[in-house]
Amino acid sequence: MDMMGPRKWEAPKVDGADPASFANDLVSSGELVLMASMNKGSTDDTETSDPLRGCRYVAAMELAYEPRIRKQLRDIYRARAVLSTRPTSKGLENIDPFHEFYGLHLLRNKSVKDHFPVDSQELEQKIGYYEIDDRTELEAKIRSIERDSCIQYMNILKAERSGHVKYHVHLPFVDGGLDDDAWYKQGDDYFNNREKQDFALLMAELQKIYLPNDPDTEEWNDERIKILRFALTNFLLPQFEAELKRDLRDAAVKVGIKAAGKNLKAMAMEGPYRPSHLLGENRFLVPTGDLPIVGVCCSSDHREASYLAAVSERGELVDHLAVPGGTQVDGDKMRDKVITFLMQSRPSAIVVGSLAGLPCRLVARKLGALATQATEKWNNRGIQAQDEDDDEYETRMDEFRRMYPDDDEDDDDREEWKCNVEMVDDNVAQLFGRSVRGKKEFPDNAINLKCAISIARHAKDPLAELTYAWGVASDAGVFGTEMLYLNVHPLQQYLPKSMLLREYERVLAGAVAEVGADLNMSCKYAHLHGLLTFVAGLGPRKAASLKFSMDRVGGVVASRKDVLVKRMAGPIVYNNAIAFLRIRDIDVLSNQFLHPLDDTRLHPDVYVRNSWATKIAIDALEMDNGDSISNADRDDRAISAIRDIMQNSSNEIKRLYNATKEEWERSYGHSFNVGGWDPKIN
Numbered sequence: 074m075d076m077m078g079p080r081k082w083e084a085p086k087v088d089g090a091d092p093a094s095f096a097n098d099l100v101s102s103g104e105l106v107l108m109a110s111m112n113k114g115s116t117d118d119t120e121t122s123d124p125l126r127g128c129r130y131v132a133a134m135e136l137a138y139e140p141r142i143r144k145q146l147r148d149i150y151r152a153r154a155v156l157s158t159r160p161t162s163k164g165l166e167n168i169d170p171f172h173e174f175y176g177l178h179l180l181r182n183k184s185v186k187d188h189f190p191v192d193s194q195e196l197e198q199k200i201g202y203y204e205i206d207d208r209t210e211l212e213a214k215i216r217s218i219e220r221d222s223c224i225q226y227m228n229i230l231k232a233e234r235s236g237h238v239k240y241h242v243h244l245p246f247v248d249g250g251l252d253d254d255a256w257y258k259q260g261d262d263y264f265n266n267r268e269k270q271d272f273a274l275l276m277a278e279l280q281k282i283y284l285p286n287d288p289d290t291e292e293w294n295d296e297r298i299k300i301l302r303f304a305l306t307n308f309l310l311p312q313f314e315a316e317l318k319r320d321l322r323d324a325a326v327k328v329g330i331k332a333a334g335k336n337l338k339a340m341a342m343e344g345p346y347r348p349s350h351l352l353g354e355n356r357f358l359v360p361t362g363d364l365p366i367v368g369v370c371c372s373s374d375h376r377e378a379s380y381l382a383a384v385s386e387r388g389e390l391v392d393h394l395a396v397p398g399g400t401q402v403d404g405d406k407m408r409d410k411v412i413t414f415l416m417q418s419r420p421s422a423i424v425v426g427s428l429a430g431l432p433c434r435l436v437a438r439k440l441g442a443l444a445t446q447a448t449e450k451w452n453n454r455g456i457q458a459q460d461e462d463d464d465e466y467e468t469r470m471d472e473f474r475r476m477y478p479d480d481d482e483d484d485d486d487r488e489e490w491k492c493n494v495e496m497v498d499d500n501v502a503q504l505f506g507r508s509v510r511g512k513k514e515f516p517d518n519a520i521n522l523k524c525a526i527s528i529a530r531h532a533k534d535p536l537a538e539l540t541y542a543w544g545v546a547s548d549a550g551v552f553g554t555e556m557l558y559l560n561v562h563p564l565q566q567y568l569p570k571s572m573l574l575r576e577y578e579r580v581l582a583g584a585v586a587e588v589g590a591d592l593n594m595s596c597k598y599a600h601l602h603g604l605l606t607f608v609a610g611l612g613p614r615k616a617a618s619l620k621f622s623m624d625r626v627g628g629v630v631a632s633r634k635d636v637l638v639k640r641m642a643g644p645i646v647y648n649n650a651i652a653f654l655r656i657r658d659i660d661v662l663s664n665q666f667l668h669p670l671d672d673t674r675l676h677p678d679v680y681v682r683n684s685w686a687t688k689i690a691i692d693a694l695e696m697d698n699g700d701s702i703s704n705a706d707r708d709d710r711a712i713s714a715i716r717d718i719m720q721n722s723s724n725e726i727k728r729l730y731n732a733t734k735e736e737w738e739r740s741y742g743h744s745f746n747v748g749g750w751d752p753k754i755n
Contacts, residue, residue, distance in 0.1 A: 154313075155185065189320070342588075368530075379396040557573065610649025631656065633668075652674060669712065
């Protein structure tokens with residue numbers, strides 16, 4: 074027998090002996106030791122005293138542990154394996170059409186190929202004959218089926234852990250037993266009986282290499298078939314099932330991690346809350362801006378107070394109002410207090426947390442009526458009633474000025490105060506109210522007040538609140554463990570925490586890279602400092618060092634260049650991070666010169682060191698007439714050109730929006746999606 078290579082290997086043949094005689098000779102020579110000889114008390118056991126059975130076991134085990142055979146058969150097994158689920162007694166009792174596991178408890182022969190990425194050869198066979206556009210669409214559909222199948226498998230694992238469902242990975246059954254109406258009532262013995270599974274294709278592959286090419290006796294061929302069946306049913310199939318379940322879980326975990334990260338990115342990129350009076354305007358044309366918000370945390374315990382918290386444009390607590398437990402917000406004792414509180418803070422929106430359920434809905438409805446009264450009273454404050462003489466009018470206005478010192482009655486162009494009430498998810502806020510961060514920032518305030526503050530902050534800047542939640546390390550020094558308590562994805566409890574945190578960190582870093590961080594505000598306010606942690610090139614330690622350096626130079630910088638000039642960061646850190654740090658116009662910098670591109674995502678190299686951006690702007694406006702001018706005049710002209718280009722871009726967005734809306738309404742009527750229009754896409 075030539076053993077030079079696997080392609081020249083041939084099945085061995087034994088000449089001159091039948092299988093029984095060959096096995097007895099092995100026992101006599103000592104090459105085969107029977108189990109019966111090792112246990113003197115059970116010599117009557119035919120299973121352990123059968124020499125042929127021992128030979129079959131050894132041959133089957135050697136065959137099953139051959140790597141090349143396992144690799145070839147594993148691919149065939151995975152191509153034909155199916156997944157079936159059946160309800161347990163608990164599942165039969167509890168699962169109805171409204172149960173979360175309905176539909177998962179009666180899966181029959183679902184191919185497991187859908188749970189894995191399609192290999193390039195099979196993908197080419199499926200989409201190779203389609204046009205480019207159709208191929209892209211079909212490939213996206215295949216990827217979607219893969220994602221949905223993996224999420225379904227995670228739900229199956231969840232159902233199994235809860236005791237509602239059992240699942241089995243197997244080959245199709247030979248007798249088609251799963252076609253019976255009562256198939257799901259079969260026990261584990263039926264699904265685990267591998268003799269009833271259709272492994273004919275696997276047997277055919279094994280017979281190609283294990284049966285000799287030359288004819289042999291029927292006795293020897295029967296023994297070879299028994300060895301192959303024994304190897305499949307006792308070694309290969311159980312191992313393939315275990316490997317497939319493991320790989321199914323790994324593939325599902327990867328997809329689940331990506332799905333959780335996608336949900337977190339949607340939460341982070343939601344943007345500031347837009348009051349109802351701005352919903353009819355596009356966010357690219359009428360940005361939300363820094364609006365005052367009132368957050369409301371309703372207590373679910375009548376012994377604890379509910380709170381209204383007013384925060385400033387930067388998220389600072391301005392004022393708050395406590396509603397004692399058991400007291401109605403529109404009761405005789407609280408009505409005037411709430412109206413006065415709203416008129417003093419004059420929020421653009423009142424956001425009510427939804428943790429308490431129905432009481433929150435009732436409070437939101439009552440606050441809506443009180444907010445209507447407050448806005449009417451404020452907007453009509455300058456109107457003199459018919460039965461009100463001049464002295465009474467002046468007395469009333471003096472009282473208004475005393476209670477509301479911010480009122481500028483001489484401003485004829487003042488805007489009408491508008492305020493709406495809406496319920497929001499307070500998942501992040503509840504976490505802040507009970508965390509170490511809340512105790513550190515507001516050590517003397519009640520939990521519900523801290524929750525109300527965070528509700529308002531989250532409405533103003535969801536990304537800042539999420540990065541703020543990341544900034545606390547666990548006892549083991551791991552950052553972001555608080556994020557594991559957020560309801561980001563329904564299956565997050567069944568995903569590895571370390572992988573989940575890595576995905577969350579990647580998502581938050583990407584979100585901050587897209588939006589940028591206001592350097593001055595992030596260093597001034599603790600609840601905004603988390604944004605610096607996720608700036609590319611910084612991290613927790615460098616962000617803390619940057620904040621310390623900012624305090625050293627006075628707490629504010631007027632340009633990106635100052636970060637390097639004042640040695641707040643080294644050259645490498647500066648070069649990596651500066652494009653994501655923005656310098657925005659604030660009251661402290663009202664008398665300072667601010668470069669318009671310092672509030673963009675452009676790196677200073679393109680407009681400071683190399684002046685590429687300024688040259689493009691000057692050339693576009695044809696402002697360079699070749700005259701020799703001083704450096705100061707050249708800088709002024711460059712800044713003027715950049716401001717004109719940015720204004721022209723803003724005007725072009727308005728023109729594009731109006732043209733798109735007009736064309737849409739001309740074809741489809743007044744159904745244009747104002748809020749969803751995006752100039753980068755549309």
